[in-house]
Amino acid sequence: MSLGTAPVPPPHGPDEQFTAGRRAAAEALAAAGSAERTVPRAPDGRPLFPRGFPGSISHTGRLAVAAVVPGAAAVGVDIEPAVIPPRVAAFILREAERRRLLVPAGPYTARDLFAAKEAAFKAMNSLRTLGEFLFWQITLGQSGGALTASYRGESVPVWVRPEADLSFAVAIRL
Numbered sequence: 282m283s284l285g286t287a288p289v290p291p292p293h294g295p296d297e298q299f300t301a302g303r304r305a306a307a308e309a310l311a312a313a314g315s316a317e318r319t320v321p322r323a324p325d326g327r328p329l330f331p332r333g334f335p336g337s338i339s340h341t342g343r344l345a346v347a348a349v350v351p352g353a354a355a356v357g358v359d360i361e362p363a364v365i366p367p368r369v370a371a372f373i374l375r376e377a378e379r380r381r382l383l384v385p386a387g388p389y390t391a392r393d394l395f396a397a398k399e400a401a402f403k404a405m406n407s408l409r410t411l412g413e414f415l416f417w418q419i420t421l422g423q424s425g426g427a428l429t430a431s432y433r434g435e436s437v438p439v440w441v442r443p444e445a446d447l448s449f450a451v452a453i454r455l
Contacts, residue, residue, distance in 0.1 A: 298345060303338075361447060401450075439452045
């Protein structure tokens with residue numbers, strides 16, 4: 282996996298976030314060995330990575346990140362800076378996810394699991410084989426310390442890295 286990051290310059294709006302995301306994608310593509318570094322936008326808004334270099338982009342108002350995994354079927358990445366309120370966590374996380382995965386029973390915060398579901402959604406939805414669905418419909422589970430996201434019989438592993446001020450998640454569909 283190759284990662285790229287780029288700061289989002291002031292005024293930190295949608296145009297600056299888009300540009301920073303494409304800079305991060307170019308960096309990740311270069312690190313992955315791609316000669317093509319341009320990532321245009323599909324009609325539905327998704328980034329179109331070069332053939333053979335599946336990738337994903339995420340951004341906040343301050344930071345953009347991109348992940349590229351040559352040989353994967355699809356990749357999803359997400360960064361979340363916001364604290365997820367309990368009411369939102371109750372909506373996006375199933376009871377079993379809250380009971381088993383959230384601190385103190387599990388190792389994750391609601392923000393970590395929100396990022397995990399978003400990353401998994403991008404990886405699972407990018408191939409358009411599962412029909413239309415919303416990210417919160419994904420089920421998260423843990424086995425042997427590994428986090429897995431599932432929907433309609435498909436599953437992807439998800440890696441989460443929490444930091445003090447954000448959560449970072451990557452899902453790779455092989």
